[in-house]
Amino acid sequence: MTKPGYVYIMANKRNGTIYLGVASDLPKRIYEHRNGLIEGFTQKYGCKMLVWFEQYDDLEEARAAELRMKNWNRQWKLKRIERMNPEWRDLWDEIAR
Template identity: 80%
Template structure:
């Protein structure tokens, strides 16, 4: 078995701009987005809220899921968020406990 991985969605606000990503270290990567440590899409658009994530036993499986989801239309992604997090709460505290 390989290294674990996560697919996640960051948002600027409820129904705002969303960003879909993959990482092997979810708390570290979300912290980087929240602090705006790197230039790019999430910093430019203020995507600082973790609104959805899913863990995988293998990073390759997470990457494959991310690639599939990047082809989804926005409505499908919003439905995925709202199934897990109907209020679009920031899930940061859930992953750093």
Template identity: 65%
Template sequence: MASRRNGTLYLGVTSDLAGRAYQHRNALVEGFTKRHGCTMLVWFESYDDLQEARLRELQMKKWKRAWKIELIERENPQWRDLFETLF
């Protein structure tokens, strides 16, 4: 999730991406995303194994910001909100 292009980034894991993204988009969840206005789904990866997804999350949370931005821009150079693509 992002607040805007090159803005604040949030990284997390969920078993219901559409539902969780909806919560963030509508500021229904107290915490980081609400405080920082992270409402745009700009990148995601899918995993069949939740443990594998959590390991990837932990790995990426150690990344430099520039690496995360590079990953987003490689897959979504316009920083489009991908929420609608989930349906």
């Protein structure tokens, strides 16, 4: 049985600093970012807004997609956000349990 996975992008503001990550439990992971429970990049730069995510049937697929996207330039990532979320709304309410 496979476990679903998510690739997601956090931001500190519209067109600001962005962070690309992968998770098996998206609500839990975003909660951790939003509340500063994860030391590192998102905590340092205040990336607390979930601005984009994509679900995969398999966590390994999600990890592979994340690795591909990490090689993208910033503009490609911004276009991905803009297609799904042109207002750069915080999508937390859409995924929070």
